[in-house]
Amino acid sequence: MATMNDVAKAAGVSTSTVSYVLSGKRTISPETKSQVLAAIDKLGYSPHAGARALASNRSNVLGLVVPLREDVNVSVVMQFVAAVVTTARNFQQDVLLLTQDDLGGIERVTSQSVVDGLVMMDIVARDPRIPLLAKMNKPAVLIGVPDDAHGLSCIDFDFAAASRISVRHLVDLGHRRIALIGSPQASLERHATYADRVRSGFEEASRTAGVEFSSRACEANPTALAEALRELVTGPQGATGLVVHNEALMPLMRDTLAEMQLRIPEDVSVVAIAPTDVAVSSTVPWTAVSIPAHDIGRTAVEMVMERMHEQRAAEVRLVVPALVQRSTTVAAPGSSKSGPVH
Amino acid sequence: MATMNDVAKAAGVSTSTVSYVLSGKRTISPETKSQVLAAIDKLGYSPHAGARALASNRSNVLGLVVPLREDVNVSVVMQFVAAVVTTARNFQQDVLLLTQDDLGGIERVTSQSVVDGLVMMDIVARDPRIPLLAKMNKPAVLIGVPDDAHGLSCIDFDFAAASRISVRHLVDLGHRRIALIGSPQASLERHATYADRVRSGFEEASRTAGVEFSSRACEANPTALAEALRELVTGPQGATGLVVHNEALMPLMRDTLAEMQLRIPEDVSVVAIAPTDVAVSSTVPWTAVSIPAHDIGRTAVEMVMERMHEQRAAEVRLVVPALVQRSTTVAAPGSSKSGPVH
DNA sequence: AGATATATTCGAAGCGGTTCGCTTCCACGG
DNA sequence: CCGTGGAAGCGAACCGCTTCGAATATATCT
Numbered sequence A, B: 001m002a003t004m005n006d007v008a009k010a011a012g013v014s015t016s017t018v019s020y021v022l023s024g025k026r027t028i029s030p031e032t033k034s035q036v037l038a039a040i041d042k043l044g045y046s047p048h049a050g051a052r053a054l055a056s057n058r059s060n061v062l063g064l065v066v067p068l069r070e071d072v073n074v075s076v077v078m079q080f081v082a083a084v085v086t087t088a089r090n091f092q093q094d095v096l097l098l099t100q101d102d103l104g105g106i107e108r109v110t111s112q113s114v115v116d117g118l119v120m121m122d123i124v125a126r127d128p129r130i131p132l133l134a135k136m137n138k139p140a141v142l143i144g145v146p147d148d149a150h151g152l153s154c155i156d157f158d159f160a161a162a163s164r165i166s167v168r169h170l171v172d173l174g175h176r177r178i179a180l181i182g183s184p185q186a187s188l189e190r191h192a193t194y195a196d197r198v199r200s201g202f203e204e205a206s207r208t209a210g211v212e213f214s215s216r217a218c219e220a221n222p223t224a225l226a227e228a229l230r231e232l233v234t235g236p237q238g239a240t241g242l243v244v245h246n247e248a249l250m251p252l253m254r255d256t257l258a259e260m261q262l263r264i265p266e267d268v269s270v271v272a273i274a275p276t277d278v279a280v281s282s283t284v285p286w287t288a289v290s291i292p293a294h295d296i297g298r299t300a301v302e303m304v305m306e307r308m309h310e311q312r313a314a315e316v317r318l319v320v321p322a323l324v325q326r327s328t329t330v331a332a333p334g335s336s337k338s339g340p341v342h
Numbered sequence C: 001a002g003a004t005a006t007a008t009t010c011g012a013a014g015c016g017g018t019t020c021g022c023t024t025c026c027a028c029g030g
Numbered sequence D: 001c002c003g004t005g006g007a008a009g010c011g012a013a014c015c016g017c018t019t020c021g022a023a024t025a026t027a028t029c030t
Helices: A004-011 A015-023 A030-043 A049-056 A074-090 A103-111 A129-135 A159-172 A185-189 A193-209 A222-234 A247-259 A276-280 A293-309 B004-011 B015-023 B030-043 B049-056 B074-090 B103-111 B129-135 B159-172 B185-189 B193-209 B222-234 B247-259 B276-280 B293-309
Strands: A061-066 A094-099 A117-120 A140-143 A153-157 A177-181 A212-216 A241-244 A269-274 A287-290 A316-319 B061-066 B094-099 B117-120 B140-143 B153-157 B177-181 B212-216 B241-244 B269-274 B287-290 B316-319
Touching (some): A004 A030, A015 A030, A049 B049, A061 A074, A074 A247, A074 A293, A074 B074, A074 B094, A094 A103, A094 B074, A103 A117, A103 A129, A117 A129, A117 A293, A129 A140, A153 A159, A159 A177, A159 A193, A177 A193, A177 A222, A185 A193, A193 A212, A212 A222, A222 A247, A241 A247, A247 A269, A247 A276, A247 B247, A269 A276, A276 A287, A293 A316, B004 B015, B004 B030, B061 B103, B074 B094, B074 B293, B094 B103, B117 B129, B117 B293, B129 B140, B153 B159, B153 B293, B159 B177, B159 B193, B159 B241, B159 B287, B177 B222, B241 B247, B247 B269, B247 B276, B269 B276, B276 B287, B293 B316
Parallel strands (some): A061 A094, A117 A140, A153 A316, A177 A212, A177 A241, A241 A269, B061 B094, B061 B117, B140 B153, B153 B316, B177 B212, B241 B269
8 A cells, every 4th residue: 555655756746745745734735746646546545544543633523423223213224324424424434333222332432442432323311321421521512312312412312392393283183182102111111311201291291282292102013002002092091192202103003003993084083203204104194293313313423523623512412393284183973073061 | 432451551560461350361360360450440441442453463353234215124133233233242242234225334344344244234135245145255144145146154034935835825715816906016126035025935935825816015005015906906917815024014005905895704714924023013913934033143143153253155045934823814715625635 | 134924744742552572580300 | 501492562663644853945025
């Protein structure tokens, strides 16, 4: 492999000149520049990442901590990842993948300067990785809002608001008994921030609206779903409106309801909180609050980059949700769409 | 950050000694070693990845090229990725993520020595990235088998065999008219190797068995599926046995068939070629040939690592498929056969 | 003209490791 | 008692790039 020195010789200049041609940090005369570029081209030179990292103290690599566990939402994760990688490239950064459970990994890549910054997904309320990460003195952005961010910046979808507008939508349609089918038990138990927020938003909005409500977790399998539906819909709760925040469940929903002799939306209205593609690639498109995974991933990288050079205050950004009505929600049976019924 | 020099001073030895303690490439007396380790501990020293990469000419990073397009199978991809990352860690390697469409990325990370080796997923028959990658003189393994591997090693699931045993299973059950519902048109058109092989395996086995057969692509939406089923099952083809290789379709299958008044398995038997989790997390578990994504990912990394130090011949490895009968296949209507016959 | 800017380029000192060759010390055999 | 060999540690030469200060040359100002 040709080195910068080889290029310098070939172009009849010093290495520093080559370096400045490449970095543009000092002005170089057009003639010199073109000679250098010609030499680079001729030798097929490309800079050595390690050497550059050593000298400049920047690796041009961003770490991305992704959850590869079973109980998360694969396609949302993929969308995040795609957004992060794409955006990172716009900043000349590559992306190093770390897994959730590799706790030492975060410490390793930061302390060894493998990465210049970090994006961490799937934050839980009291996340043990956060104090660790905060110590490392590298720019980092959390996707999700923990109880204590330890001075790190966060970005997230406003799941509480998503839940609230879902409730309001159902209430506006005249539903008086509603229910939330949430993430798998595991997500709730580890207090994934999205799971907690969806639930609290749901309960808060329901209370405000003065409707009957209940909520529960649900695993991503037909049996669990059937049981949940039996409890919430056909059981004593008798909910006529459902908010579902569980992507893996969506494909099973229609099927399972049908087996229970329940029609959508005649017997039960359903609002999904899910990525757009899940909401629309179903036999019938769901009324849904879309999770803009791409925007969030992009913004996360932007926030990291903003903090890479200049010191910058930590901030929390929430992405505002919007509900799109499709065909799975209608006015409650026996309700006039406008007036509250008691 | 403490450097190796700081450690050396604190321990009262030379830097080379510290280096040898860390790498174990030369013998160091127990006393010296423990002093050095104590100093490392006390100073919280950790080696600088860039410096190490420069001096040793190894970055300890593996590149992984993943498809982030829409028409691939997200959950399989995730399983691969998880397997690759986990296995890489066992070799002290981190994983750098590259996307399919970032063609320059492959060249960049190899020529700049950002990575020590590469794993590339979602290979197509005449993949333009392959000659490029072959030139780069870094160990690389393709997941998928292209027409011309240019001297690179490949690993893949034996999709042709998977298809063949699916056909044989149906034939053994007495089905005489069978059909294949394959990947989306886009996958076929770009000649993703798995799509091609599934189809040719299907046709070959069908011909051998002397049964009527047909096959077609199908997009991952209910309308497309309904149309495919109309053509293959209720239409003139009148297939009673179906092989489905399209993960995204599986959740819609049951639903769509029901709407067409078709029962599984009474009216039509179905074999899925899909990852285990997709096959079993359905309202009814599918008879299926599982795609062992994890094994393949792991092996891919192992193959790269094997080629990292020693020169080693290129090879093609195929993972042998196995069919698990569950509840979606039974003897053909009006056939005397009650089970697989050999 | 002499002095002060301005535009380019060079040289050298790092950045923080790895590794090779050499020295030192000590035990052991003849 | 000397020679030999192995164990342990040291020093210095890189690895390839960035960056700062200085040098040179040309342009501008008074």
